[in-house]
Amino acid sequence: MVSHPFTNATSGEDFPRLLARVRAFLREEVFPLERDFLSKPFRELLPALREKRERVKAVGLWAPQIPREYGGLGLGLVEFARVSEELGQTPVGHYLFNCQAPDAGNMEVLMAHATDEQKERYLWPLLRGEVRSCFSMTEPEHPGSNPTWMSTTATLDGDDYVINGHKWFTSSADGAAFAIVMAVTDPEASSPYRRASQIIVPTDTAGFRLVRNVSVMGHEGSDYASHAEVRYEDCRVPRRNLLGQEGHGFQIAQERLGPGRIQHCMRWVGISERAFDMMCDYAARRQLAPGVPLGSRQTVQEWIAESRAEISAARLLVMQTATRIESEGAAAAREDISLIKFFVAGILQKVLDRAIQTHGALGLTDDTVLAYWFRHERAARIYDGPDEVHKAVVARGVLRGYGVDISI
Numbered sequence: 001m002v003s004h005p006f007t008n009a010t011s012g013e014d015f016p017r018l019l020a021r022v023r024a025f026l027r028e029e030v031f032p033l034e035r036d037f038l039s040k041p042f043r044e045l046l047p048a049l050r051e052k053r054e055r056v057k058a059v060g061l062w063a064p065q066i067p068r069e070y071g072g073l074g075l076g077l078v079e080f081a082r083v084s085e086e087l088g089q090t091p092v093g094h095y096l097f098n099c100q101a102p103d104a105g106n107m108e109v110l111m112a113h114a115t116d117e118q119k120e121r122y123l124w125p126l127l128r129g130e131v132r133s134c135f136s137m138t139e140p141e142h143p144g145s146n147p148t149w150m151s152t153t154a155t156l157d158g159d160d161y162v163i164n165g166h167k168w169f170t171s172s173a174d175g176a177a178f179a180i181v182m183a184v185t186d187p188e189a190s191s192p193y194r195r196a197s198q199i200i201v202p203t204d205t206a207g208f209r210l211v212r213n214v215s216v217m218g219h220e221g222s223d224y225a226s227h228a229e230v231r232y233e234d235c236r237v238p239r240r241n242l243l244g245q246e247g248h249g250f251q252i253a254q255e256r257l258g259p260g261r262i263q264h265c266m267r268w269v270g271i272s273e274r275a276f277d278m279m280c281d282y283a284a285r286r287q288l289a290p291g292v293p294l295g296s297r298q299t300v301q302e303w304i305a306e307s308r309a310e311i312s313a314a315r316l317l318v319m320q321t322a323t324r325i326e327s328e329g330a331a332a333a334r335e336d337i338s339l340i341k342f343f344v345a346g347i348l349q350k351v352l353d354r355a356i357q358t359h360g361a362l363g364l365t366d367d368t369v370l371a372y373w374f375r376h377e378r379a380a381r382i383y384d385g386p387d388e389v390h391k392a393v394v395a396r397g398v399l400r401g402y403g404v405d406i407s408i
């Protein structure tokens with residue numbers, strides 16, 4: 001195992017000890033759930049997962065990323081990044097610790113922008129793990145990579161907003177208590193960044209229609225492990241459900257996505273570490289002939305060496321970015337965030353592919369977690385901004401240093 005060069009800065013408990021407790025809990029109490037996770041419909045697993053969430057609370061590891069005054073462990077971004085890597089080593093890790101997307105992002109947004117009444121009604125139940133939520137921005141008819149362009153509208157009618165629109169990939173909408181919806185409130189605003197607002201919509205509001213859980217890579221999924229198509233049809237909510245100021249939807253979305261991308265990247269480092277461990281273990285155990293381990297082949301050694309270097313580099317880059325966000329804020333780290341987003345997603349896919357190849361046919365089965373991740377994490381190069389958009393952000397930043405300002 002590779003040691004981490006970063007030390008505890010803010011948490012009450014000695015951080016290495018806390019990290020060791022997280023690691024041990026996952027290995028002893030969560031890894032054994034994976035067989036059921038891979039072989040049963042998600043809904044059947046939910047009672048066991050809910051029980052395990054109570055265990056996480058009981059052992060004092062609940063909501064590590066949440067400030068103490070909101071009932072979490074109060075870890076800073078750098079510390080949480082390391083916890084996130086551990087949680088990423090198993091598919092249900094983040095959910096069990098109440099730091100899974102999209103709830104984690106919604107909690108952050110609600111902590112920063114909700115009124116006291118909104119906090120009472122929406123944030124606290126989320127923090128306690130009593131409800132789930134979703135974030136509804138992307139539309140099938142418009143490019144998600146340009147979220148300033150959307151058709152969903154929220155029109156004021158007396159003291160209500162009336163929302164009409166069509167969304168998809170609203171992750172975890174199935175069974176969620178509420179959605180945070182991006183909708184255009186001022187189509188005439190001169191800046192496209194000031195046209196939309198974020199509005200809280202309880203999912204039992206008349207006019208909120210979950211059309212289907214979209215089948216992704218052969219799986220419809222359910223509950224928090226799903227991506228819904230949703231229609232808002234004259235969906236009326238009180239004006240007090242506006243989150244933050246009118247016209248600030250895009251700004252709030254940007255605030256959420258910076259740290260959110262760090263969390264995804266660290267989760268991907270965790271997945272890569274686990275796949276790497278499985279690859280090495282199999283290369284050592286699998287015999288090509290009596291006394292000839294698979295790991296004796298140079299090709300496999302190359303995969304091991306390259307994966308080791310790439311995962312370690314990815315971790316360092318992510319930690320460097322997290323450190324910068326902590327000291328200078330997410331806006332200053334915008335290009336760093338874009339860099340790790342495409343870089344780590346690419347490493348993840350390479351490492352998973354090599355691990356599957358090393359396992360041969362076994363790698364394609366659901367007897368290991370590799371195939372699940374291979375299917376599930378292809379999306380890493382698309383959600384929260386496709387690779388190409390993030391590469392453009394990085395390249396333009398570099399070219400600015402050469403006196404060229406490309407804004408299109």
Ligand SMILES: Cc1cc2nc3c(=O)[nH]c(=O)nc-3n(C[C@H](O)[C@H](O)[C@H](O)COP(=O)(O)OP(=O)(O)OC[C@H]3O[C@@H](n4cnc5c(N)ncnc54)[C@H](O)[C@@H]3O)c2cc1C
Nearest residue numbers: 135136137138143144145169170171379383384385386388
């Ligand atoms: C698993 C998953 C979960 C998601 N969860 C949510 C969620 O909870 N809530 C939500 O609102 N959305 C969610 N999304 C949507 C996601 O944010 C969008 O898919 C993403 O922003 C890309 O938008 P798009 O799919 O419309 O692709 P488009 O914007 O149509 O882009 C298509 C392709 O064009 C290329 N491209 C786009 N822009 C450029 C550019 N500027 N330069 C060069 N090439 C470019 C890229 O290759 C891109 O893949 C999720 C998506 C996935 C896959």
